[in-house]
Amino acid sequence: MELSPSAHQDTFTRDHLPPGEQWPVLEFTLPELQYPDRLNAAEALIDDTAAAMGADRTALLTPDGERWSYGLLLERSNQVARVLAEDLGVVPGNRVMLRAPNNPWLVACWLGVLKAGAVVVTTMPALRAGEIGTLMELTRPTAVLCDHRFLDDMRAAAGEVPVVPVGGDDDGDLTVLSAAKPASFTNVQTAADDVALLGPTSGTTGTPKITMHFHRDILANADTFARHILQPVADDVFAGSPPLAFTFGLGGLVVFPLRFGASALLTERTTPAQLAELSRQAGATVLFTAPTAYRAIIKEGLADLLRPLRMAVSAGEHLPEATWREVKKETGLELVNGIGSTEMLHVFISAAGSDIRPGATGRTVPGFRATILGPDDEEVAPGEIGRLAVIGPTGCRYLDDPRQENYVVNGWNVTGDTFRQDADGYFYYQARSDDMIVSSGYNIGAPEVEAALNQHPDVLESAVIGRPDPERGSIVLAFVVLRENVPPGDAKAVELQDFVKQVIAPYKYPRAISFVDELPRNPSGKLQHFKLREIVETAQA
Template sequence: MQENLPEEHLPDGELAPDPVYALPEVNYPEHVNVAEELVDRHVAEGRGDNVAIRFREQEITYAELLEKVNSLGNALHSLGVEPGDRMLVRFPNRPEAIVTCLAAQKIGAVPQPSMKLLRAKELSEIIEDAGIRFAVVYDDLLDELEGAAENVDLLEEIVVVDDVGVDHDHQSYRDLLAEASDELDAYETKGTDIGLMLYTSGTTGRPKGVVHSHQAILATADTYARYCVDASEDDVFGGNPPLPFAYGYGDLVTHPLRFGATTSLVQDATPEKLLKTIEKHEITVFCSVPTAYNQLLSKFPKGPEKYDVSSLRLGLSAGEPLTPHTFDRINDAYGIDILDGIGTTEMLHIFISHRHTDDIEPGVTGFPVPGYEAKIVDPETRKTLERGQSGLLAVRGPTGITYWNRPGKQREVVEDGWSYPGDIFVQREDGRFEYQSRQDDLIISSGYNIPGPEVEMVLEDRDAVQEIAVVGAPDEERGEIVKAYVVLHDEYEPSESLVQEFQTHVKNTLAPYKYPREIEFVETLPRTETGKIRRTELRP
């Protein structure tokens, strides 16, 4: 075990997931360092001139990235960072965030990427829970971290990337790099050593820390990116998922760098910035969430005519279910398919998806990613259900759920080596897995189980609907009823006739008991920084 990683914070025995390494690509040697695999290897094998990162007008080759990672790794050593230390990494989507994570991993430390919207109280909780002693931060995000530092005794050193001119008296990232050697041997980490720590986005309750090993990080690329996306060094991955989002970390760090490809970063992305960047950086694989795809369509309906998007070959989506309506509209406008995958912070990345070569069925998630197994079980008995029956999803593969310092929660999510991400699915006769809802989002009305996302997908294809969220509302007679919160497009006004139209449409499309008995029109829906709807805030 790495130094400074107290065993009591990690599960073992029957509480730990049982990794399965079913593909030759994920049978890693005993010692493997993820930073060395993502950067050093490409330089050693002659790909040093490949562009690793594009950001605005800047291009960073793999050879240049290696020098930056080595310099920062040496600088962190000089500040006292040791193998096993957890280190806060707080940035918008910028190259320094990638450099910092890789430098930490190369010296055996554990980066903990932090969502940029977290406030001082939330940061304090994470710092204390993870035992964080060091932080590297973008200057415009420094104030909340300084506020957190006043509330904890653990944080010893803050390194600041200066950009917008914030006054501070901390170590300068730029100065540390300039003064440090750019020669560095990787720490001899075991593949099972922790290489990344993430905190859940916290749609319910306090955020939970999860950890992932060096080999688990690599496995997300050697399964999903290799077999579903067919990534190659000719690809340019880009989009707007935040790097601290497990989905964003995979799509914009691990996956492109695993294959010697390029990652395109956009700081504070807007739909217009994304379209401009697709054209400028010649993005081939566009990574986003359903909300952003819908914003592209609504705010720039002629985007593909105004901007050159011909480089695109594939879209990726996660975070919320992608509706057939959105899939079809993107396909019509941009000429690309979208792979809608299910993945979680706890599992690190996508484990069920179509492959890019499949006959993709919109609205259906797909098959287990090569290297993973999945089954549907009864939520109470954990008995495997037959195909066609709705139940709790269980997953096993090269990644699994490992909570940090949460033994009670760990007992809920791992059993007999299988991980239970908390999703309700149906496995159809053709083997595809169809998403129903989160386990805690299932609406139970008069004894009927009603998946909220199923109702959302039906209503989203109405011309008037811009966004929608469906939750259960308390009801004396039925226990719960289906309630829909609807954001209308600008040209529509709330009306009783629209309510009746929506209710009738659901009744005519789904079993009648699934129709929303209440519909409330709202201006916006509450969302997490990763784009997920905060349904807990909508439940009456």
């Protein structure tokens, strides 16, 4: 695909895009996806929205009562851009790494980087020096903006790269440097297809894959999923648990509200119960969190806190039908299910309102199309199980990574998820492709077994994997977290096995159960099944 003339002086990202023959097909089928050749996503999100909706409108809220208006966010992002360009020598195309929990200054930094024409790389505060060092080697930032509370690991990993603290009161802190700058900035007129952000993938083993997203991509996920499924209005207040370092959180808590003149509640770290309470206090109308969090809120008797929501979105992991029905029964809310990926930037299959079919992930979001591919990479008939493949205005572009060839097949983005599609175009999740367990010739989806186990009143959560077995090939092994004060043991294991046999086909029951205190999750809350497989492999070695 021919790219527009770039505004980047530092051509690192253009130089490391995949070869053209490895790109997915890109389609811009909706009028709202027809973006101009020159486009700065930050300008569209904050300058244009502040001008259209008014500078006094609330943009960001915090649990301690802090309020940033659109005008204040615009001024501070302009000042950040000035510090980058004038004090740190950042030029268009340089990468700038951000490290902070969800708070207003992180949003100002994110916008400021884009305004300066640089490329943003947002990382998690939970990462350690070795993990940060790997990301720095891959993305080669020229500057780092880091929350003042998380400097030690960052400085250990940064080497000679300058690290500017954020949120403190030292003379060298970004907040102090910014305050000395004028509140205006001339945005760099980047190309719509200049790289705007580099997003590391999560939840996998080995070296992280770095996804590359253009300025137009950032707006496209708002103009597809948000515009057509969530249908935001300016009075909406968005809230949620995902970190802004993950594209699910970036969309739900920054891009979507700013695109439509709404506001967002930013919480640095919360339990599900705290999230529900803070969302209620802030008057949240749209909530983003994982199925696990919705289950926890219901089990703690806090369903009433969710009732005022206009819309509750579940993503990040599979939403079992039982959880959907439980939330509906207890709160009246019909959870908006969806599947997306870091490679595609956000959700591309979903449904809302009367379009929801319990148990289905949904249909393709306007602007996307999807299908199911069989073992020969050809499309299969409705009802057949295979690999989910999708095409739309966004697509996978890994930063200089041979794994690009595995993700893109004949122009399709192949997500690594096993689905089936019915005759009406609804997609039904089966498992991650590597979470499908074959036992004695039966295909058993780990999520189905987990959903059955989680219905037991004594089970807080569970994770299921296949364990190699000489007779059956594999058996279903369940890791189970019990409610407090419920004793584990052989009798409880048998009780759970019998329970599962009553909920789903008996051959799918877990033949082995391991009781654990907690399950491994990445910072976004996604279950890390690969770590459980590593435990099993180590035990059998």
